[in-house]
Structure formats: structure tokens, C-alpha cells
Amino acid sequence: MxxxxxxxxxxxxxxxxxxxxxxxxxxxxxxxxxxxxxxxxxxxxxxxxxxxxxxxxxxxxxxxxxxxxxxxxxxxxxxxxxxxxxxxxxxxxxxxxxxxxxxxxxxxxxxxxxxxxxxxxxxFVRGKAPRMGKIATQIGQGIAEIENLSNLHLQPKNWLQRYRFWEMDFFRPWYLLRWRFNFVRYLPSLSELPADDARFHGLKERLLSLQPELNLAKARAFNSQRCFCHMDYLAKNFFSSREGFQMIDWSEVKVGRIGFDGGAYLSAIFRQEDMARFMKIRMYFLRSYLAALDERFDAQSALHNMDYFFLQNALWHFLRPKTIADYQQRGKLDLLHEKYEYLLALPSMAKG
Ligand SMILES: Nc1ncnc2c1ncn2[C@@H]1O[C@H](COP(=O)(O)OP(=O)(O)O)[C@@H](O)[C@H]1O
Ligand SMILES: [Mg+2]
Missing domain, CATH: 3.30.200.20 (Phosphorylase Kinase; domain 1)
Structure with a gap:
């Protein structure tokens, strides 16, 4: 055959x-x-x-x-x-x-x-789950490669293909209407934070002001270059093997935009690490990603999309009642406060 x-x-x-x-x-x-x-x-x-x-x-x-x-x-x-x-x-x-x-x-x-x-x-592949923070450089190169190869594939050759890609697009309402993409719904969970802690006063209103920025970033992302995005950068979806890093589990895949996967990876790291480690990993990741990004792509637009996706994911995670309760129980409100401040400053960083 x-x-x-x-x-x-x-x-x-x-x-x-x-x-x-x-x-x-x-x-x-x-x-x-x-x-x-x-x-x-x-x-x-x-x-x-x-x-x-x-x-x-x-x-x-x-x-x-x-x-x-x-x-x-x-x-x-x-x-x-x-x-x-x-x-x-x-x-x-x-x-x-x-x-x-x-x-x-x-x-x-x-x-x-x-x-x-x-x-x-x-x-079936064999290998060990890698430490995701340790392989930021390889992840940067791997993501740039997926974006490059899949962007070439996603140039529709006929109407049928165009329709297929449209159905899988990240911006279809049936994906975007998910709770996790609407952080405003989670803002009431901030009332679980200690009322006498001045660091969190007015936080709800400040976070709410991110909404127009996010909408703008979303509109900008919509018109940028397309690629397949894996979106699930957890250690259990990777195997470190003799042949290199094996990637599995495309259950979150969409036709996304360049930069989204970088945002997905960094938001997973942001959840797991303290600020100093996060900033270091981010630097290594960006250095390798930008060096590997194909010249067909606009680096500025990839970075904007990355921030958009990162912010969207991180806001959802850090406003979930479960996350807030967990930080409180572990006596880590200092770190939680630092993370909120980082997210609040992100849109102005992106503009600069
Ligand atoms: N090709 C594969 N080789 C080896 N193990 C695999 C493979 N695919 C899946 N697994 C194992 O099965 C688990 C679940 O599969 P996965 O595709 O990640 O499903 P889910 O979407 O439920 O996370 C993985 O975490 C991994 O341990
Ligand atoms: Mg999995």
C-alpha cells in the first residue's frame, strides 16, 4: 500500500x-x-x-x-x-x-x-520528566520551531482547509467563553484575603483596570500570525530521553498565534517559582526564543501575544479561591502580593 x-x-x-x-x-x-x-x-x-x-x-x-x-x-x-x-x-x-x-x-x-x-x-516513549525551569533554553528553541513549521502548514490551500483551521481557532467563542478566560468572574475571591492587610486594599479595582488592556491585546493578537499552539507546558507532558525532549499530549491544542506558547510556558513557571527564579528563567527563555524565531515573524507581535496569553492564564490562576487559600495556609502572602504587583505592571512593560 x-x-x-x-x-x-x-x-x-x-x-x-x-x-x-x-x-x-x-x-x-x-x-x-x-x-x-x-x-x-x-x-x-x-x-x-x-x-x-x-x-x-x-x-x-x-x-x-x-x-x-x-x-x-x-x-x-x-x-x-x-x-x-x-x-x-x-x-x-x-x-x-x-x-x-x-x-x-x-x-x-x-x-x-x-x-x-x-x-x-x-x-510509546520512555524518559524522565524534566525540570521545566531548567530547560528554558530548549523550550525557547522548541516553541520557535513548532511555530515555524506549523505556520507553514496553516496556509490554507482551499476552502475546506480554511474551514478546518477556522474551527480549531483559539478565537472561536466556544473556547473563549471558558471561565478561565474571564478573570473578572474571579475577582470576588479577593475578599478571602485578610481585610486588615493594607497591601491588598484597592486590589480589585486595580486588577479590573487590566480588562481594557487585555481586550486591546486580544484584538491585536487576533490579526497576528497563526500557528499550532500546544498550551500545556507541564513536566508530565515531556520526557527527557536519549533522542532529546519528547513532547506528548496535544489535548489543549488550538490554532493560536505566535507567542501564545511562550506565554503558556512562562505562566506555568510563574505559578511554580518565586519571583527571582521566575525572572531568571524568563530571561533564558526569551533569549533563546527570540534568537530562534523565524525572520518571517514579527518579534514585537510575538512578545505582545506572549504577554497577553501569560496575563490571561496567570490572572485566572492567581484569582482562583484555591490558589488564594493555598498561599494563605502556607503563610506566603508576601509572595502572592509580589505576584499581583508583577501582573499589574505587565501591560505598561509591554508598551515600553
Ligand atoms: N506516547 C507516550 N509514551 C509514553 N507515555 C505516554 C505517552 N502518551 C501518554 N503517556 C502517559 O500517559 C499520561 C496521560 O497521557 P496524556 O496524553 O498526557 O493525557 P492527558 O490529556 O490526560 O494529560 C502521560 O502523562 C504519560 O505519562
Ligand atoms: Mg498530559
Missing amino acids: NTESKKQRIFDRKNVFWWSQASLKKRLSHVLGYALDEYSITTQDLESNASFVKHVHHHRLTHLQTGVTLDIVEKSIRKLLGISSLESRFHREGDVLADSTHFRHPQCLGVIETPWESFIFTR
């Missing part, structure tokens, strides 16, 4: 009812393209916590005669009203990132759609 027809077969878009009844062996044999009569299969559960993910399984296929093994991951994602997940759509776009040199992406063997779920099959 030639490559094109193989691709056609395993990335078939049709929701096939009978795939939901088919045995695991049938599904695996379909994506691999050969019969598995001579193989035994053992399955282990892998830990997953995304709400739409039904299960993540590690299958080991062992050839009965030779003992040769093959390790495959199967991720099953529930569908809402028969609409397939962004993760499976992303994989169906093909090997967009196959030429990557900074991050490695375990090969996707195929996607099977049923009316109720998508099954995504990828190669």
Missing part, C-alpha cells in the same frame, strides 16, 4: 459506528496495517486527568515466535455531540512536526473515530 492511501485509511475522518464494537486487536491491526494473529497483547492503564479523556492505555504487543515487542499508547477521548476532539484533528493534519529537531514527537500511528470517542494511537 502506498503512503498516501495508508494515510487515507488510518486518518479516515468518517465516524464509523462499528469501530466502537471492534476488538482492540482489530483496531491495532487497522492502524498498523497488518494482522496481529501471531501477537499477544498486554495492557496497562496510564494516569490521565483531563476531563474528556476516557482512558490512556499502554499496550505491549509481543510476537509469539520471536518475542519481539512493540509498545503503543492508545488515548480515548470522549466526544460531545459527536464532535471530535481538537487533539484528534491535530493528529489528522499529518506529520506537521515531523522535521522537528528540538522537540521530538512520538509518531502517531493513526486515529480511529467512532460516534462517541476518538482513539489516538502513538508510539
